[in-house]
Amino acid sequence: MNKFDKEIRELLYDAEMPVSSTLWDKIEQRIETKPDKPKYWMVFLLTAIAIPALYISIVTVSKNDGISTDKTTAIHLDKYSNTNHTGLRNTYNNTAFISENISNIDDSYFTENRSLVAEKETEQTPLFAHISDVNQSVEKENALLQNFNDDIIYDKPVKSVLLKFGSINKLAPIESLISFGIESNMDSGDKRPFIQRLFSPATACPRFSNKIKGLYSWVDYSSAYSKQTLSSNDSELDDNIRLRDASERSAYSFSTSLGMGFIHTSGWFIESGLTYDQINTQFHQREENVIGTEEIIRTSKDEDGTITGTYTEIIPIIGYNEIKHINKLTQIEVPLLFGYEIPIRPSLNFSLKAGPNFNLSSRSSGRVLDLDGNPIYFGDNSDVDLHKDNFGIGYIAGAHFIKDIDNSFSVNFGFSYKSYGETQYDENPISSSFTKYGFSTGIRYRFL
Amino acid sequence: MSPLSLNNHTEKDLISLCIEGDNYSCKQLFDLYSGKMMAICYRFARDRNEAEDILQEGFVRVFNKLSLYSGEGALEAWMRRVIINTAIKYKKRHITKHSFTELDNVHPFDTTPSVIDEISKNEIINLIQELPDGYRIVFSLYVIEGYSHKEIAERLNIGESTSRSQLVKARTLLRNKLNNLTKLAG
DSSP states (O other), X not given: OOHHHHHHHHHHTTOOOOOOTTHHXXXXXXXXOOOOOOOHHHHHHHHHHHHHHHHHHHHHHHHOOOBOOSSOEXXXXXXXXXXXXXXXXXXXXXXXXXXXXXXXXXXXXXXXXXXXXXXXXXXXXXXXXXXXXXXXXXXXXXXXXXXXXXXXXXXXXXXXXXXXXXXXXXXXXXXXXXXXXXXXXXOSSOXXXXXXXXTOTTSOOHHIIIIIOEEEEEEEEEEEEEEEEEEESSGXXXXXXXXXXXXXXXXXXXXXXXXXXXXXXXXXXXXXEEEEEEEEEEEEEEEEEEEEEXXXXXXXXXXXXXXXXXXEEEEEEEEEEEEEEEEEEEEEEEEEEEEEEEEEETTEEEEEEEEEXXXXXXXXXXXXXXXXXXXXXXXXXXOOEEEEOSOEEEEEEXXXXXXXXXXXXXXXXXXXXXXXXXXXXXXXXXXXXXXXEXXXXXXXXXXX | OOOOOBTTBOHHHHHHHHHTTOHHHXXXXXXXXHHHHHHHHHHHSSSHHHHHHHHHHHHHHHHHTGGGOOSSSOXXXXXXXXXXXXXXXXXXXXXXXXXGOOBSOOOOOOOOGGGGGGSOHHHHHHHHHHSOHHHHHHHIIIIISOOOHHHHHHXXXXXXXXXXXXXXHHHHHHHXXXXXXXXXXX
């Protein structure tokens, strides 16, 4: 900048000009009251709190040895022979269907099978329903079933009543009641209903205790489609980002992982390892293409009519090309996953897992479109790759089926989800976040 | 910028109130900065009407994006950048590449900078206004706003060399005009 420039700048930088008095009215009409952007981190936080809270609440209720009803009655099965069963019927006076069925039970079956019920109706006394040591023979069960008006329906209401009371305190009564009715078709060593198995970690599942407790190694490959979201603190880049977003498409992305895990006999497991993740997004640029030119020669004159110069205007005739651009983000991550395995078949499990994903390093070659629709690199124009070294945390979750090949090897396949919040690169006005969802498959090797 | 006292509100207060949707506070900020911003818009525009269109567009963006102003640095500088970008965007919609073509015969005059002292601010503004669009925009961005040729090239989607040549020729043309004006005045 020379002296002439400096003098002009000093003179004009703070120059002011009057503004039309009606301008403010026009502006006022166009000012929006924009709602806050949704706080995605709050959704994650609430989810993170809600799931453990739900789990804890269910486990806590399960550990409570009482079933509370509005009209509480203590039932001691071992005293049933000394009384009739009307008390029991009264106990379930809110469940007429059950009462009817129970009223049809021949007392002799209870007497013979030490299924004894004593009842003493007292207000505010916890209801205990201990049916211990139930080992009736199949014949006796069948005989008992004949005394029910509708033995097929019986099984379902009993379960629903118990669940309705909100207390699955001991598994024995439920198992025994189920054994009266329909046999579970899930031959996984645990005949409890799915919901009970899911929320009863204290009870060891035979499958886990016998087969898969302990350490295992795993390798996963995930193929996914992703959505990258760019944002900027510099509001002036919003238009550029919107322009790019409008033409963005998902592109094939993948990640490979390997690591170690440990599974407890309860079915809970923890996994960690190392992941290479490549996230691709593509966007389209509609590139102007000059397909011809038109020249116009003009002259400029001063106030006296003296020609001061000539302009040669070259007017391009414009056409368009559409060009596909790929934005690539590569990351090295350490996932830390907590999950639970649920046996479905002897050699098939279903697992749910989720946890934080620690981002160690990421490299991004990214572009947005300028206001003319041409791609410009976000960040330093001369540095295509943006390298982030600062630590970041994302979230990862998955739902998989795990099929055993033998006692050591198993394969898994399922759905995976991954997301990162905003990742701000140093000295870069644009930050990025992404979500990625797709299928993943992998192999496990168990150290037995 | 140091806190301003506007009806017992500092500039920071006004910003907060504007973000909350208080139009009266928006009006106060508008009154405070509209004159300077108008002068910027005028350097990008052909005439006052166009400058007011740009200013209107610019202030709408300023108020709608005010929540993104981090508070670091002066509000005026942030506002200035928004207005300039709005002006560039506006002009891009209204001019084509031929605005940045070469002026074939611009005869250089040996004009001393001191000539500026003899001319009023308004006369210089009007002289700049007479420059062709491309010259005027490059000249304003480089000389007055302090943008580099690289930034100008990026913003206007032209080559850096084009930006340089436009500046040289704008400077020469402006000096010629200044010289003519002082001769007439003399």
